[in-house]
Amino acid sequence: MFSWLGRTVSSCLSPLSQYAHMNKDDDEYSGGEDDVLLWSKDLEKHSHGEFSFAVVQANAVLEDQSQVETGRNATFVGVCGNKELSTMANVVSLRRLLHAVRGLARENGEISEDTLRSAFSETENGFLTLVRRAYAIRPVIAAIGSCCLVGVIWKRTLYIANLGDSRAVMGYSDRSNKIVAEQLTKDHNASTEDVRKELRDLHPEDSQIVVMKHGVWRIKGIIQVSRSIGDAYLKRPEYGLDPSFPRFHLPEPLRRPILRADPTIITRNLRPNDKFLIFASDGLWDYVTNQEAVEIVNNNPRVGIARRLLLSAIEKAAKTKRMPYNEIKKLEQGMRRQVHDDITIVVIFIDPETLDSKTSARELSVRGFVDTVGPSNFNFS
Template structure:
């Protein structure tokens, strides 16, 4: 176990990049007695079918979690994009995915899981084209990628597309157990730490003994990356993007013959029922430190306002405990240094109240951005 000073020393070697704009918590309430300067939040806002709480904490030198909530008169969209290798892929998804969804909905006239799949594929193709245009000037763009968790609530149904290890979890009441809240995980984690993912990779690559390698106590694909489905990471998908030995962190022992990572999402749809009370969309920075059941119980047993921020603080407290630090010590760490203790974390809690907010404003909201614009749903 590293000491606190050793953790700080190791953090100095994290890569530096562009400055990410920060802002403090929205409101002063009981949650703010220990203000964290790297947390951004919207404590409680309205959406089509109820209310939602939205919060993000930055740990990296440059924020790699991008996220959005889009509110329409008849639908609500949530996107959580957990980047790695840099912010370019997650930022691109945040800029492009929802517009692809709207365009496809306009063409088809309805919302389905397949529309999410089509939009995710179009976003992946667009980002790979950007990498191709940029590789001569910025070759490391080939090593930038992002998880992608996207969900739409429309006409009483939840549609979700997922790539990577961000997660969507429903909190529902169990009428047979005195209305206790129960966690129902909607998505599957695409992460090599899971035995079924490793078996799937080995079956798909029987001629590659290094397809999954245990490195520093963690299973990694090609000894490099944990997530098995992403947008981006072009050097693990197409031979033309292979990086040479001058980039040792991303250099492969041998050229790939076919994609190592999957680039298609897993799709889920579920009719929402009266016992379904809320849906949690969050990057793996939350789930690394908290179980599904812990999360839904915190939501169920606390006020709605600021609940996303409360979850982030609970995760940071647990990360601090594991690092033998206090939250107060973590709060004093600057972005970049903080990544030694915890990851960027994004949490959106969407309450499903089974009634429609008829006078809802159609807005587009992004994590770490104070301004809002009109939602793309207004074009439908």
């Protein structure tokens, strides 16, 4: 199990100079000259409708990792990201989560909350095994972690598991036929009062468990998210980092885990008035509210809607920096992070007539930012 993970670690810890070819969609809302750091899939089919997919890179190396799998009777969406310098963790976590969900579903013949819970546990345990093996050589691996959001649609039911502050939002029609946003996931981020209260309740002896630093609430003054895969230095004392790693050094030894790796999980039966789901990394929600997002999706054509939503976020970021988007597009990866973060968006449309249909969509495997579409084997019943 760990041989391919080890190869991934080795390659991802090395400098990356090659980038995947990207789609350069030229349409009426592309803003003129193509944004070479923006990739999109305008519209593809899945077993319960259609989906649109878009990613923009801002960091020196793309940290967001994302994937959509459309099986004969189920659809998988995964987004791992949100953590600085954690490209390797995001790659490993997303691949392992998909592998674990698929394997457990085949073994049990179904998807359930336990399937997702076990898949996250397997991924966490596998990553901590990598940390144990590599720590003596590259101790900084103990400070690498991943925030992951996974959604599966199977038999009229939506299952979502989340660690971190990526977000899943449902757009549905109310009785007056207005579009309404329903946030399905909880943001595990110290910026929210309930997360700070949870941490203080769990660590009453530690007055510095959450502190304001540079205008941002951070756990131990270091990290914003309270749940993740990895980040072993905040979970196990044997992986503590010394003062030679000042960003990740704890002044006192770890007494008990600070971060958690158990996801919050929700199950929802799909309803006739459920119109679409938006899965997105925190880069979108920094600039677009839940309601704004669902209104953009609802009021525009499906084709290219993830790209349109992503551009709305970039344009808002541009206004905050008082910088035209045409100038932002000229910035190289890394420099662009000063304007906005990596952003990943998957919009999953749910067509009611497909929920009970026996017809199958094309089986696709689509990875964000990679301009290829391959066959999927996300099938288990």
